[in-house]
Amino acid sequence: MLSLETCQKARFSRDPRFDGKFFIAVKTTGIFCRTICPASPPKEENVEYFKNAVQAAEAGYRPCLRCRPDSAPSSAAWQGNGATLTRAVRLIDEGALQEGSIIDLATRLGVSDRYLRKLFKEKIGVSPKTYALYQQCLFAKKLLHQTSLPITEIALASGFESIRRFNDCFKQQLKLTPTQMRKQTNKNNAKLTLKLSYRPPFDWQKMQRFLSARLIPGLEWIGDNFYGRSFIHKDVKGQFTAHHQAEKHQFLVEISLEDNRVLKPVVSNIRRVLDLDAELVQIEQDLTDALGTNTLISSGLRLPGIWDVFEAGMRAILGQQISVTAAKNLVIKLVETLGEKEANNQESNGENVLYFPAPGAIAQSDLAFFKMPESRKQTITRFAQFAQNQPIEAQNPDNWLALKGIGPWTANYAKMRGLSDPDIFLATDLGVIKALKAHADFDSEKAAPWRSYLTFQLWDKL
Secondary structure, X not given: OOOHHHXXXXXXXXXXHHEOOEEEEEOOOOEEEOOOOOOOOOOHHHEEEEOOHHHXXXXXXXXXXXOOHHHOOOOOOOHHHOHHHHHHHHHHHOOHHHHOOHHHHHHHXXXXXXXXXXXXXXXXXXXXXXXXXXXXXXXXXXXXXXXXXXXXXXHHHOOOOOHHHXXXXXXXXXXXXXXXXXXXXXXXXXXXXXXXXXXXXXXXXXXXXXXXXXXXXXXXXXXXXXXXXXXXXXXXXXXXXXXXEHHHOEEEXXXXXXXXXXXXXXXXXXXXXXXXXXXXXXXXXXXXXXXXXXXXXXOOOOOOOOOOHHHHHHHHHHOOOOOXXXXXXXXXXXXXXXXXXXXXXXXXXXXXXXXXXXXHXXXXXXXXXXXXXXXXXXXXXXXXXXXXXXXXXXXXXXXXXXXXXXXXXXXXXXXXXXXXXXXXXXXXXXXHHHHHHHOOOOOHXXXXXXXXXXXXXXXXXX
């Protein structure tokens, strides 16, 4: 938690860099707000500060209907304290506690359920289940405000199996019923469009250039102020287009899905792909302090993600020891030959929309369309077979190292872009080596736990 003096200054300045890092509860109204709330600031003696929205709700406060705490960027204040909690939060956002129990989640994380509960209580202040339910309700609140989806569909999209359970939980957590919440908004959007906020700085131009250089036509589409792509999440096909609104520190994201029940994990993954939850001011300060110089630091540089770790791994294998352009052409060939196709859309410039091929489609192909050494084709086939036959184990790139033809660079690249691990340094990458020639005494260990951002900072110097 930030110091009391910092919280006081931030709430009066309405500095967007603090948005989501703490919340302001007003004792006289029973409401809690974001730091950027447009309402007149209350007197200090009437204010309480909470490090996250869940704690404010547990204390009996309801979310403000003007600044909408559900729209604040997620704070990663606790995430630097342990990889286990970071993974747990991400898995919960992806629906782990809707599909299984706390014991199942703890098993996936390699810890006991008792330790997991203790970790959440110490770092976030609530139990894993309470955290999960509150996130479901906040996501539902976002849909009520920003879309015209029927309340029943919102309940399903937020991970609730029944409308009764949804109503009870919503009223308990947010002190209003879903119907009351919708009556207080004038939104009537026909499209499924959501506002995803971030804390500045955000250098969209550099992210746009990075994504453009690796763009796969049909699978992805990009313009001066937007990026979109197709995806498959748990057998559900979908597409999104994120329009950058720099002046509002947010993206306006249009989403289409075959089944809205996977909407919440899809939105969570879009946030990861665009790296919207990074506390970049702190990251850049830590990197500057660690390196003893600010010559390497370009402000606003984010980690552009890849939709899932399998796609990231396949792109990394195809990119081994060749140029970005050559690797891109191989991925284009793979997607055009083995990916599923469907009717075009406006954003993809009239081209057919393509979906990245599933592991099974690649494993069953002889890959004759690739002009490459047979050993490289065998590596691709082994990786696809592993992902098809052992999908859970394949989610951890460290397990790929047992496969012939896959080394640390490939696994680490997939961690950095497919899992958005913030602490990956690609020491053997040719671009990194070239950028480091001007820094002979450089020690990457000093940049932990932000070495992925350091890697991108070095690439940016080429």
